[in-house]
Amino acid sequence: MNNLTLVIANKNYSSWSLRAWLLMTQFKVNFQEVRIPLDTPDTPALMDTHSPNRRVPVLKIGKLSVWDSLAICETVNERFLQGAGWPSNPDLRAIGRSACAEMHSAFGALRQTMPMNCRRVVSGFTPDTATQADIERMLALLTACLTQSDGPFLLGRFSIADAFFAPVAIRLRGYRIETPELVTAWIDQLFDLPALQAWLDDAGNETETIDAEEVPDRG
Numbered sequence: 001m002n003n004l005t006l007v008i009a010n011k012n013y014s015s016w017s018l019r020a021w022l023l024m025t026q027f028k029v030n031f032q033e034v035r036i037p038l039d040t041p042d043t044p045a046l047m048d049t050h051s052p053n054r055r056v057p058v059l060k061i062g063k064l065s066v067w068d069s070l071a072i073c074e075t076v077n078e079r080f081l082q083g084a085g086w087p088s089n090p091d092l093r094a095i096g097r098s099a100c101a102e103m104h105s106a107f108g109a110l111r112q113t114m115p116m117n118c119r120r121v122v123s124g125f126t127p128d129t130a131t132q133a134d135i136e137r138m139l140a141l142l143t144a145c146l147t148q149s150d151g152p153f154l155l156g157r158f159s160i161a162d163a164f165f166a167p168v169a170i171r172l173r174g175y176r177i178e179t180p181e182l183v184t185a186w187i188d189q190l191f192d193l194p195a196l197q198a199w200l201d202d203a204g205n206e207t208e209t210i211d212a213e214e215v216p217d218r219g
């Protein structure tokens with residue numbers, strides 16, 4: 001057993017945790033998992049124990065803590081995947097890095113009004129104007145990646161980009177957003193991965209509910 005521990009939150013809700021977990025699981029990196037349920041009286045103390053910024057995911061490599069999902073994915077790629085987390089084509093790598101950076105720094109409305117919720121399919125969801133604009137940009141970005149790489153994953157083979165956008169795939173399905181054929185095929189590919197299925201199964205078995213993350217059905 002190596003000395004890697006990935007600290008995550010609820011699998012049902014934690015989109016940031018999913019990114020790091022999916023990359024490591026799909027690439028068969030051995031790690032132990034520590035789960036901190038969000039929004040409980042114990043959450044702040046547990047976060048203090050495991051995370052320098054009270055957020056997860058955190059990857060512990062021996063005494064070293066790496067926080068933030070993008071930093072974790074890059075570190076895992078560098079230390080454990082010999083670079084296989086990104087495609088070998090430098091143009092696709094640059095596109096993938098741009099896409100992940102955009103995911104990290106934008107899409108605020110989509111994140112806020114369409115929280116990831118692995119257990120739910122929300123009916124009657126109508127995006128507001130800002131969310132609709134985020135959805136349109138998202139679909140354009142996903143389509144551009146799939147067109148440029150020729151699929152079936154965003155940059156060809158499964159990469160950090162797919163790990164990063166997996167929560168988006170879950171949201172697009174979960175809020176019943178209409179997607180172009182190319183994007184639908186990518187979502188199907190992702191959902192077919194045993195690693196993602198394992199995460200979804202675990203999420204389905206969790207018992208905690210966070211009301212603020214539960215978007216009501218509207219018909």
Ligand SMILES: N[C@@H](CCC(=O)N[C@@H](CS)C(=O)NCC(=O)O)C(=O)O
Binds near residue numbers: 015047056069
């Ligand atoms: N940009 C950070 C965001 C991490 C983040 O916001 N994580 C949430 C869980 S999804 C968290 O730890 N929240 C702490 C809390 O709600 O107490 C990343 O990419 O890792």
